[in-house]
Amino acid sequence: MANPNTTQLAPPSVDDVVLGQHAIHEYVRVEASALAPVVWSNMKYVQSINIGEPTYDFETPLFHMGSKDKRVKKVGPTWQVTINVLNGKVGETLAALRGESWGSSNVGIPLNSSNDEPQVHLVTIFRKQDNTTHVFSRVIQDLILDDSPFDVSMQVSDSVINGHTYYPPFLVYTGYDVIYDVWDATPSTPTYTLSSTPGSLITASNYNQWDFDNAAHIKLKDNSDSQTMGNRMTTGVSISGVTMTWTANTPASGDKVYCLYVAAAA
Amino acid sequence: MSVRAAYIILDIHKCIYELIDKLTTATSPWTRWKAVPEYPMEDILKQFAKPVIYIEKPVKIGLIQHQGGLPCGRYKMKLGAWDDRKTGGPEEIDIIDSAIQNLFDNHQTVHTTQFTVTLDQTYTNTTLITQGIRIEEIDGGREIATVDIKEFRIEHNLYLRA
Numbered sequence: 001m002a003n004p005n006t007t008q009l010a011p012p013s014v015d016d017v018v019l020g021q022h023a024i025h026e027y028v029r030v031e032a033s034a035l036a037p038v039v040w041s042n043m044k045y046v047q048s049i050n051i052g053e054p055t056y057d058f059e060t061p062l063f064h065m066g067s068k069d070k071r072v073k074k075v076g077p078t079w080q081v082t083i084n085v086l087n088g089k090v091g092e093t094l095a096a097l098r099g100e101s102w103g104s105s106n107v108g109i110p111l112n113s114s115n116d117e118p119q120v121h122l123v124t125i126f127r128k129q130d131n132t133t134h135v136f137s138r139v140i141q142d143l144i145l146d147d148s149p150f151d152v153s154m155q156v157s158d159s160v161i162n163g164h165t166y167y168p169p170f171l172v173y174t175g176y177d178v179i180y181d182v183w184d185a186t187p188s189t190p191t192y193t194l195s196s197t198p199g200s201l202i203t204a205s206n207y208n209q210w211d212f213d214n215a216a217h218i219k220l221k222d223n224s225d226s227q228t229m230g231n232r233m234t235t236g237v238s239i240s241g242v243t244m245t246w247t248a249n250t251p252a253s254g255d256k257v258y259c260l261y262v263a264a265a266a
Numbered sequence: 267m268s269v270r271a272a273y274i275i276l277d278i279h280k281c282i283y284e285l286i287d288k289l290t291t292a293t294s295p296w297t298r299w300k301a302v303p304e305y306p307m308e309d310i311l312k313q314f315a316k317p318v319i320y321i322e323k324p325v326k327i328g329l330i331q332h333q334g335g336l337p338c339g340r341y342k343m344k345l346g347a348w349d350d351r352k353t354g355g356p357e358e359i360d361i362i363d364s365a366i367q368n369l370f371d372n373h374q375t376v377h378t379t380q381f382t383v384t385l386d387q388t389y390t391n392t393t394l395i396t397q398g399i400r401i402e403e404i405d406g407g408r409e410i411a412t413v414d415i416k417e418f419r420i421e422h423n424l425y426l427r428a
Binding site for chain 2: 047
């Protein structure tokens, strides 16, 4: 009798698994002050950060042109995210992710969330057992923080901070860093210089919700429209080398420009 | 001002020993007993007129981890008591058993009782809270068999984080 496959694979190597213990999580505020690049902050006390497969639901709020209360009707994927931290550090973590101070100017922090705009980008950097050598990274972009529970048990335990995003998470190859550049618009200037040379991220035409091969997203917050958050551009802007060039909707006074991309780690 | 990672076994041991030793020099009924910093050999035991409380070195039994960073350790230590005075009954060992449990069950008292200890430097009138030790629980005393039935021994397991 012939055997269709007689290959015996070698055992997995010691580095073929990544453990959460050796991952480090970083975040930046979506509405960070203009800086290229924005500095990522390390997250402490994390037990796990999980993102599941997307669900496809309607979002019911409606879009009002010209109104400050901008609500968007979306049909499309929603990824649920859970951030588990040691329960003694929930308040501190919530404050950091929301960009608030807890204990100095304000001593209270609600567990419910009243902000349905993206708050943070998260990067999880997976490393080998040495807590140093990069294996790969996972990016969760435009995370919206949701209402969170808080339980206290008799044992050492963690507590969950809930969130969701409408944009796909993605993995980043070994040796590449995630970069977030933010600019206050220079009026009538169609070019902006990125802080690093973007790597080739994906072939955007092969995927839904991807518009650029060399950036996760480019956003523009239009001050003349009283926008409270940046809106993703799909056309009218491109990146070549370190130069971002606007061919439409050139950012004007009071506008803000954002770009999330990857570059070879320094 | 806390137990040192590179000397963690030594430093935890010293702090718990000095805490109990301070009680045996200053606080009734502890003044009826003698603290010794390890399991005593019989010839050492015979030198003491009082029942001894021996404090063995801590053993790591677990970690409290967070992703990306160093862990905090959980430890178990044996605290034993040995009454070799051959007074005829176990009453004194039962009192020692009770005093040890009462001390470590009371988290307000045990974490704020002052003692002096030398680690990297001498800390005078310090406390377990200040030295970064957190008592979790103490279990009940187990009877340990002795060669002479007129002697009495018990041992506890003390669980802590540092």
